Amino acid sequence: MTAKPKIWVARPLFPEVLARLADYFEVQVEPEDRPHDAAELRQKLAGVDGALVGLADRVDAAVIEGNHRLKVVANLGVGYNNLDLEALTRAGVLATNTPDVLTESVADYAWALMLAAARRVSAAERWLRAGHWPGSNMRFDDWMGLDLHGRTLGILGMGRIGQAVARRALGFGMPVLYHNRSRLPEAVERECRAILVGKPELLARADFLVLVLPFTAENRHAIGAPELAQMKRSALLVNIARGGIVDDAALAAALREGKLAAAALDVFEGEPVVHPDLLALDNVVLSPHIASASGETRRAMAQLAADNVIAALGYGESAGKPPTPLNPAVLAHKA
Ligand code: DGY
Secondary structure, three states, rough: OOOOOEEEEOOOOEEEEEEEHHHHHEEEEEOOOOOOHHHHHHHHHHOOOEEEOOOOOOEEEEHHHHOOOOOEEEEOOOOOOOOOOHHHHHOEEEEEEEOOOOOOOOHHHHHHHHHHHHOOOHHHHHHOOOOOOOOOOOOOOOOOOOOOOOOEEEEEEHHHHHHHHHHHHHOOOOOOOEOOOOOOOOHHHHHHHEEEEEOOOOOOOOOOEEOOEEEHHOOOOOOHHHHHOOOOOOOEEOOOOOOOOOHHHHHHHHOOOOOEEEEOOOOOOOOOOOOOOHHHHOOEEEOOOOOOHHHHHHHHHHHHHHHHHHHHHOOOOOOOOHHHOOHHHHHHHHH
């Protein structure tokens, strides 16, 4: 009997997904959820044919150099700024991600953050848990937040998630403006009721600005002090995209100085560390990168990553045709 291929799973995953992988592979699963540094990743990937990695695991040229066994790296997430796609392609390693399955959940979460920050849900809960309200020490004009209905929603980055955020705006009676590298087809614009504008106009007109763009070198600090200065003082910023797209220090200063009303952030520059100035502010809602974390969606993401590895290594119904390749040139080369 020939030995099963080996795969490495960088974080504990659902038992049913691990069981499916174990049908085909010898599976090594990390017992703990934590990022791995370059030296550790290099060592973990050295003896395996495939891997499922987390967004905090940076797989670059140095990590895979000289590794002639590795054939596939499946990212447990849609964003893949942790993967050096060029290096993987050069090395003939297929990279995959988990698009589509998380679109609606992440869009739901963008609205959860918008509502929470606008209506000051987290701060009010902190106040209540601290023992306030019994005997009613609350004034009629306490806890006044911002309305969403009728305000303008701005979306920076109008891919699948941006569009899903936009579609939800109809229920809130919010007109939608967007800015994107390229204009959406007219039918999609109509369905999303979204109007393309330049970035300066988006910054100036949005009452709620949601960031949904990928993290690339050119998008680093796409929202920094100059951009924040162009926004309304009454505006609210939501980042569900990636840390580093916003200059967190500049954002904290703007929030502290009343140059921006509020913010809600699911991602941070240098996460899991959060800028201390943000932690000190009450007009920002913070969450630990959980926009896709509904039970159904996280399961679907893990299944999709597993499907990719199974197919990439030549097993299952879709053998040789992984569902969501990032560098399909690798497959073409092998065909
Ligand atoms: C992803 O998958 O890239 C998202 O950040 C999940 O929230």
